[in-house]
Amino acid sequence: METLVFALLNGVIYGLLLFMLSSGLTLIFSMMGVLNFAHASFYMLGAYLAFTIMEGTSFWIALFLAPVLVGLVGMVVERYGLRRVHAQGHVAELLFTFGLAYLIDEVVKIFWGRTAVNYRVPELLDFPLFTLYGAQYPAYRIFILFVAAFMLVALWYLLKRTRAGLIIQAALTHPHMVGSLGHNVPLIFMSVFGVGCALAGLAGVIGGNYFVTDPAMAVQMGPIVFVVVVVGGLGSLEGAFVAAMLIGLLQTSAISINASLADIFGFLGLGPHTEVGEITIASMAPMLPFLLLVLILMIRPRGLMGEREV
Amino acid sequence: MKSTVKAALAAAVSLCAVTAAQADTIKMAFIDPLSGAMASSGEPAYQSFILAAEHINANGGVNGNEIEILGLDNKISPKESLVQLQKAIDQGARYILQGNGSSVASAIIDAVNKHNQRNPGEEVLFFNYAAVTPAFTNEACSFWHFRFDAHADMKMNGITDWVAKRDDIKKVYLIGQDYVFGEAVAAAAESQLAEKRPDIEIVGNELHPLAKVKDFTPYVQKIISSEADAVITGNWGQDMTLLVKAAADAGQEIPYLTFYGGSSGAVATLGEGAVGTLFQVSELAANQEGISDEQNALVAEYKERFPDYDYYYHRAFVTLEMFDAAAEKAGSIDPIDVAYALEGLSVEGGYGTATMRAEDHQVQQPLFITTVSPDVTFPVDNTDLGWALVEGGVISAEAAMEPTTCEMERPE
Numbered sequence A: 001m002e003t004l005v006f007a008l009l010n011g012v013i014y015g016l017l018l019f020m021l022s023s024g025l026t027l028i029f030s031m032m033g034v035l036n037f038a039h040a041s042f043y044m045l046g047a048y049l050a051f052t053i054m055e056g057t058s059f060w061i062a063l064f065l066a067p068v069l070v071g072l073v074g075m076v077v078e079r080y081g082l083r084r085v086h087a088q089g090h091v092a093e094l095l096f097t098f099g100l101a102y103l104i105d106e107v108v109k110i111f112w113g114r115t116a117v118n119y120r121v122p123e124l125l126d127f128p129l130f131t132l133y134g135a136q137y138p139a140y141r142i143f144i145l146f147v148a149a150f151m152l153v154a155l156w157y158l159l160k161r162t163r164a165g166l167i168i169q170a171a172l173t174h175p176h177m178v179g180s181l182g183h184n185v186p187l188i189f190m191s192v193f194g195v196g197c198a199l200a201g202l203a204g205v206i207g208g209n210y211f212v213t214d215p216a217m218a219v220q221m222g223p224i225v226f227v228v229v230v231v232g233g234l235g236s237l238e239g240a241f242v243a244a245m246l247i248g249l250l251q252t253s254a255i256s257i258n259a260s261l262a263d264i265f266g267f268l269g270l271g272p273h274t275e276v277g278e279i280t281i282a283s284m285a286p287m288l289p290f291l292l293l294v295l296i297l298m299i300r301p302r303g304l305m306g307e308r309e310v
Numbered sequence B: 001m002k003s004t005v006k007a008a009l010a011a012a013v014s015l016c017a018v019t020a021a022q023a024d025t026i027k028m029a030f031i032d033p034l035s036g037a038m039a040s041s042g043e044p045a046y047q048s049f050i051l052a053a054e055h056i057n058a059n060g061g062v063n064g065n066e067i068e069i070l071g072l073d074n075k076i077s078p079k080e081s082l083v084q085l086q087k088a089i090d091q092g093a094r095y096i097l098q099g100n101g102s103s104v105a106s107a108i109i110d111a112v113n114k115h116n117q118r119n120p121g122e123e124v125l126f127f128n129y130a131a132v133t134p135a136f137t138n139e140a141c142s143f144w145h146f147r148f149d150a151h152a153d154m155k156m157n158g159i160t161d162w163v164a165k166r167d168d169i170k171k172v173y174l175i176g177q178d179y180v181f182g183e184a185v186a187a188a189a190e191s192q193l194a195e196k197r198p199d200i201e202i203v204g205n206e207l208h209p210l211a212k213v214k215d216f217t218p219y220v221q222k223i224i225s226s227e228a229d230a231v232i233t234g235n236w237g238q239d240m241t242l243l244v245k246a247a248a249d250a251g252q253e254i255p256y257l258t259f260y261g262g263s264s265g266a267v268a269t270l271g272e273g274a275v276g277t278l279f280q281v282s283e284l285a286a287n288q289e290g291i292s293d294e295q296n297a298l299v300a301e302y303k304e305r306f307p308d309y310d311y312y313y314h315r316a317f318v319t320l321e322m323f324d325a326a327a328e329k330a331g332s333i334d335p336i337d338v339a340y341a342l343e344g345l346s347v348e349g350g351y352g353t354a355t356m357r358a359e360d361h362q363v364q365q366p367l368f369i370t371t372v373s374p375d376v377t378f379p380v381d382n383t384d385l386g387w388a389l390v391e392g393g394v395i396s397a398e399a400a401m402e403p404t405t406c407e408m409e410r411p412e
Helices: A002-032 A039-056 A059-086 A090-112 A139-161 A163-173 A175-180 A185-208 A217-232 A237-256 A261-268 A282-299 B002-022 B039-058 B078-090 B102-118 B152-165 B180-196 B217-225 B238-249 B266-274 B293-305 B314-330 B335-342
Strands: A128-132 A135-138 B025-032 B066-073 B095-098 B125-128 B145-147 B171-177 B201-208 B230-233 B256-258 B278-282 B346-349 B352-356 B367-373 B386-395
Touching: A002 A039, A002 A128, A002 A139, A002 A163, A002 A185, A002 A217, A002 A237, A002 B217, A039 A059, A039 A090, A039 A185, A039 A217, A059 A090, A059 A185, A090 A217, A128 A139, A135 A139, A135 B217, A139 A163, A139 A185, A139 A237, A163 A175, A163 A185, A175 A185, A217 A237, A217 A282, A237 A282, A237 B217, A282 B201, B025 B039, B025 B078, B025 B102, B039 B066, B039 B293, B039 B314, B066 B078, B078 B095, B078 B102, B095 B102, B095 B314, B102 B125, B102 B180, B125 B335, B152 B180, B152 B230, B152 B256, B152 B278, B152 B367, B152 B386, B171 B180, B171 B217, B180 B201, B180 B230, B201 B217, B217 B238, B230 B238, B238 B256, B238 B266, B266 B278, B266 B367, B278 B386, B314 B335, B314 B346, B314 B352
Parallel strands: B025 B066, B025 B095, B095 B125, B125 B145, B171 B201, B171 B230, B230 B256, B256 B278
Antiparallel strands: A128 A135, B278 B367, B346 B352, B367 B386
16 A cells, blocks of 8 residues: 555656656647657756756745746757758758757756766755655645646646637647637747747756756756657647656556565466566566557557657 | 077987887876766766876876876776777777676776787776675686776675664665666675575665666665565666665665765765765775875865865775876886786775785775764865764674685786
8 A cells, every 4th residue: 555655655756747748748749740859858958957046046036947947948959950951851950859858968068067966955845744654745746746736737727728729729730720720830830939948947956956967967857858748649739648647646656566576477377486476566667658659550550649759 | 500400309219219118108098987877986986096196296297107088988888898908909008997896897907808819018007996796806807907996795795794683683784776787786685695694684675777877765665565675776876865765765774885886976865864875885085083084085085176076985096096106116117017017916904904816806895884974084075064884883804804716817
């Protein structure tokens, strides 16, 4: 029971962070038809900017300012980079974002050094909120939960309940029609790219001190975010949400399981002391998202809720 | 006029040539993580070697030759390390320094063995200052490899002796990194506890991916629900810091018996919570009576030079001191001569005598069990806390000694 409760709590928080990261990516993908390889780098940028802003001022200012700054950087990248490259086709765009990821990586290393920075949880939130089955639960984790939930509701409201959301949705599928109706489609593209990056930045701000802020964080997060987008279905926000939660829960609960493969597949004759039988479920946790990716591509290539094939 | 200039130039050139011939630079390649998750372990070691080399150079060098440390970043990948090893050899390095990660050390031992076999006269020596998988000085021992740190079984002896005396510890949880070293630590803990305290139950034996886990909370919650009285871990670098961070967040207050609790940042993360709960077994115990002024001055100098880190890699200093002594004894800086001179060599280290056992090239030196205390001369992590010796925490070189199964092949 206690294992289940903790796995659920941690899994939901991790899943929400993943969704925050991948929601921007999936929006950008459905709009431009190109996977932004640099997306996780914006996540890293958010964490580092928040660290610097927090040193000068406070965490609360960083919480608002850092995502805005990352969003602005994203807009500039779209306006002066991607939009020009767009004329050369998708391959050029893909290569552009690929190069951008490396560029941001190196810039971060030059400015903030090659090792992890000491980005800490703000003192106001650095206390145990409650005790559950003998383990204290830090308040900051619950704070992440609230920020993520707030972002989720705000995004849903923006896209589904406002006129701007209506136009964005239309521009995603029928950009020419929207343009013909007199809307400034390039401006919409730029804003969506900016907002997508800002969301990644926000995930960096609240995830950077929950995990670690170091130059490797983008590289480590990048593949998982792609898995979320592909499993959820390219271009589907709902799908990305379901996939992010699924992966979050899968990874954290796998760690809590004490069984080995032999315990599960013992009925097939797998002995507990064989090479394969000795593998524990916990040690397979980092592999599970990618296993899911492969399975989804084999069984349902358009993802859980996607409308088009990968 | 022209001819005088020419003559002067020629003289200058020949003078350069002469000085170059008299004093060589001994290039030692430091191959360890200098970026990424484990750089907090690689960087202070690199700095320790630089400082140690500066001291030796200032005292007349190694037989009059200056040591130069080449820092090469291997990103903790064995593959990358082999590329860097080749680069180092191409640049003329005949001595390799590496320690972070037995996976890397194993690849380097292998590569050095092959290189030396194929290139007689251009041999390379590997000074391993921290990779502590016992096999390297047992079944997989090599003449070209020297280890300047106690191996996992030796360190585990210190920990299990301590546990054996604590009657309140009935359940122990083992957690480690999922590679050859983590497996060696777990195996040593299991067999030694079974022998010294058969009543102790091992309630968990967990291996997690190396340098990949960002949040140890699920692991810590498993430890809590197992109701363990103590945790034994060989974790190092970021895996150490994040593990204790998660433990502190969960409010866990049981002893963590570690090899590398001194990894940069662990004490700062725990703060006061580390006092009496974080333990470390190592060759370093800076806060104790009867240490020479010279050694204490070195610890202080390190902190002044590298304010981000603390004097932690004492073994780096021992490594270069022994190298210096061996070169002097051999009257040569050739790797084979140095290797033979190192065998059986003893030097007076800052915290006791270190002897290089000839049989297996495993250093024998006293070990210390320390815990975090507010009452120290040398605090760490820019806090007021530091590592103080626990009662009965001195393990003599003889007590720490382990037999070896090494059957070494020596060159002619």
